[in-house]
Amino acid sequence: MTANSVDGDVTFPAVEAPDEEVRRQAVARHERLTKPAGSLGRLEELGIWVAACQGACPPRPFTRPRVVVFAGDHGIAAHGVSAYPSEVTGQMVANFLTGGAAVNVLASAAGATVRVVDISVNADTPERVAGFKVRRGSGSIDREDALTDAEVRAAITAGRRIVDEEVDGGADLLVAGDMGIGNTTPSSVLIATLTGAEPVAVVGRGTGVDDNGWMRKTAAIRDALRRARKVSGDPVALLRTAGGADIAAIAGFLAQAAVRRTPVVLDGVVAGAAAAVAEEMAPGARRWWVAGHRSAEPAHAMALDHLRLEPLLDLGMRLGEGSGAVAALPLVVMAARVLAEMATFDDAGVSGPA
Numbered sequence: 401m402t403a404n405s406v407d408g409d410v411t412f413p414a415v416e417a418p419d420e421e422v423r424r425q426a427v428a429r430h431e432r433l434t435k436p437a438g439s440l441g442r443l444e445e446l447g448i449w450v451a452a453c454q455g456a457c458p459p460r461p462f463t464r465p466r467v468v469v470f471a472g473d474h475g476i477a478a479h480g481v482s483a484y485p486s487e488v489t490g491q492m493v494a495n496f497l498t499g500g501a502a503v504n505v506l507a508s509a510a511g512a513t514v515r516v517v518d519i520s521v522n523a524d525t526p527e528r529v530a531g532f533k534v535r536r537g538s539g540s541i542d543r544e545d546a547l548t549d550a551e552v553r554a555a556i557t558a559g560r561r562i563v564d565e566e567v568d569g570g571a572d573l574l575v576a577g578d579m580g581i582g583n584t585t586p587s588s589v590l591i592a593t594l595t596g597a598e599p600v601a602v603v604g605r606g607t608g609v610d611d612n613g614w615m616r617k618t619a620a621i622r623d624a625l626r627r628a629r630k631v632s633g634d635p636v637a638l639l640r641t642a643g644g645a646d647i648a649a650i651a652g653f654l655a656q657a658a659v660r661r662t663p664v665v666l667d668g669v670v671a672g673a674a675a676a677v678a679e680e681m682a683p684g685a686r687r688w689w690v691a692g693h694r695s696a697e698p699a700h701a702m703a704l705d706h707l708r709l710e711p712l713l714d715l716g717m718r719l720g721e722g723s724g725a726v727a728a729l730p731l732v733v734m735a736a737r738v739l740a741e742m743a744t745f746d747d748a749g750v751s752g753p754a
């Protein structure tokens with residue numbers, strides 16, 4: 401735990417920028433590698449970003465990319481805004497723990513490990529976040545707050561402490577995943593609140609709701625948005641009003657990763673909503689994040705525009721769990737290795753530009 405993770409206090413220290421001098425060194429190194437200048441396109445930018453985040457050029461190979469999946473329940477799910485029932489959240493926690501979920505397989509293929517944190521109280525899972533009482537079944541955000549003030553602070557602090565544990569344990573690249581039936585509804589509300597978008601512009605099919613479900617979801621977003629707009633200038637109050645335990649924990653996680661100077665690959669609309677709020681809590685945190693993909697959820701593109709982040713992939717994915725971020729992870733690994741391992745014109749005796 402760092403000195404600033406004080407119970408109940410969810411203010412973040414100023415976020416520093418990735419190392420500008422190392423960024424310049426990485427730009428210069430790319431120009432000396434045996435390829436036409438700029439020919440690796442965004443892989444070049446990505447490697448330069450990794451070097452600047454690490455403060456090392458050439459960048460070091462990643463040794464412990466880590467995915468943390470945050471599970472939480474959503475009271476709004478009782479209003480038919482998801483194609484699946486709420487109990488799937490807890491059932492999927494068990495599936496993550498036995499390695500059967502999409503993110504487990506993708507992470508294994510990409511060389512990352514997965515940790516699951518059920519952020520709900522009384523959760524019958526092997527891992528609980530000691531001392532954090534965030535209730536199972538958050539409030540129905542169309543008519544009541546998702547969480548109490550103490551709960552939202554506990555959830556943010558949990559996300560933050562998990563980053564401290566992971567970074568202290570050697571994690572050098574982080575991904576936050578989500579599991580929470582109904583959570584694309586609060587995510588859409590948070591993004592609409594911060595971007596000024598209307599409910600019909602942000603609403604998506606989530607797990608695949610039918611037309612009636614889409615109408616219920618749009619109405620829920622509209623009602624929640626009315627409540628959320630009143631607290632749009634206060635990110636903690638916004639998470640309390642229209643977020644949920646999983647989203648609040650992810651917001652704390654993303655902000656703290658920046659504080660700990662650790663690069664993050666962002667996932668889809670849920671991570672995107674949490675990221676938009678985290679940037680309000682810890683301005684400049686966005687410089688430590690790269691957008692892994694663009695989800696099929698329409699609100700996600702708005703969140704990325706708002707954060708001025710350009711997604712690496714667009715595979716039509718709409719799962720969450722960190723899956724879209726992990727799918728992009730091999731690109732981040734390649735980008736760092738290209739910058740570190742390619743021969744320079746001098747090394748290889750290849751003539752540079754005429």
Ligand SMILES: Cc1cc2ncn([C@H]3O[C@H](COP(=O)(O)O)[C@@H](O)[C@H]3O)c2cc1C
Nearest residue numbers: 482484578579580581582583584606607720
């Ligand atoms: C089996 C299953 C696995 C999932 N893994 C992630 N989600 C994703 O879908 C849910 C959000 O969509 P909505 O707002 O429509 O409920 C979240 O749980 C999210 O993590 C899943 C959903 C299901 C059904």
Ligand SMILES: O=C(O)c1cccnc1
Nearest residue numbers: 668669670695718719720
């Ligand atoms: O983009 C996401 O993260 C997403 C989309 C649909 C359902 N759950 C998550």
